[in-house]
Structure formats: C-alpha cells, structure tokens
C-alpha cells in the first residue's frame with residue numbers, strides 16, 4: 710500500500726518523537742495546498758496556531774497573508790509549514806533535538822508538496838533547514854540552489870512586526886520570489902506591480 714497524504718497526517722498527529730508532544734493542544738501541519746510550487750517554512754507554532762491547529766494564523770500570519778495577497782499568490786500556489794509541528798512552551802525557539810526529531814516529517818512533507826521554491830522565514834528556519842548559524846541579515850534575499858530546490862531566506866514576519874524599518878526588505882524579498890516563479894513559469898505573470906500599504910507591517 711502506498712504511503713498517502715492522509716497516512717502522513719495521521720503520523721504527524723500521533724507523533725511523540727519529542728517532549729513538545731506532551732504540552733501541545735494540536736499538531737500544526739500545514740495550510741495552503743498539499744502540492745504547491747512554493748513552500749514557506751517558519752519556526753514553530755505559537756499560541757494561536759496551537760489552538761487552531763493551523764500555521765500562521767496569529768499576527769505574523771496576518772502580515773504573511775497581506776504580503777501573499779499583495780503579490781497575487783493564491784492558496785494553490787503555496788504550502789505553509791514550520792520547522793517543528795508542536796508549540797514550544799512560552800514560544801521559545803525550538804531546541805536542536807526538537808528540530809532534529811521533527812525533520813523526518815518535514816522531509817516527507819516536502820516530498821508530498823513537491824515545491825520548486827522554498828522560502829525560509831527567519832533565523833531559526835535557516836539554522837535548521839540550511840544547517841547554518843549565519844545571520845539572517847546576511848543570508849536573506851539571495852536564492853540558494855540545493856537538491857533541485859531554490860531556497861530563499863528572508864526575515865520572519867514576526868521580526869518585521871517588531872522592526873518596522875525592515876518591512877521594505879521583506880516586501881522586496883517576496884517580490885523576488887514572485888519574479889523568479891514567473892520566470893520559471895511556476896505561476897502566471899502579474900499584470901500589476903503591487904504597492905506596499907502605508908503603516909506598519
């Protein structure tokens with residue numbers, strides 16, 4: 710019997726590979742489309758995500774959605790997930806053993822989603838996905854080609870909510886992703902260039 714997406718969901722929901730399983734309310738697996746040309750990887754669920762069982766539904770998620778909408782991305786274009794699928798208590802950063810325990814599930818998830826482009830949001834996603842401690846300010850904005858994926862590190866939207874002066878950089882990076890996806894015919898060409906709303910976020 711082939712291992713299906715619903716087998717994968719069941720495996721995630723019953724996972725007890727690390728201690729985060731003892732304090733979670735929900736396993737937070739993905740939102741968007743199962744198959745998508747772009748995967749977006751954050752750090753780990755926060756309080757709102759743990760309650761909803763869906764990634765990026767809090768304030769950072771609202772900013773992420775604003776960006777995706779502004780650049781004309783639709784649900785079929787993205788698959789949003791995290792390095793770890795269970796909330797680290799008090800929103801702390803996932804530890805290396807927690808991230809390592811969760812990696813096999815993320816690997817399976819990538820094989821189902823079959824993205825071409827992987828956007829890494831923030832330092833923690835880069836640390837565990839790229840195995841680097843390089844500062845996000847150094848890594849961001851340039852594609853890394855690895856195993857046939859185009860990986861683009863950028864700032865985490867939660868960081869932008871705290872450091873509004875970097876918002877233009879995040880907007881620019883998502884624009885870079887859109888442009889490359891259009892060039893590769895992974896997505897239709899946008900007729901309008903989006904304008905960044907004024908204010909925060």
Ligand code: URA
Pocket residue numbers: 751752753754755758763764765766767769770791867
């Ligand atoms: N921050 C993340 O990194 N992931 C979420 O799902 C929500 C906030």
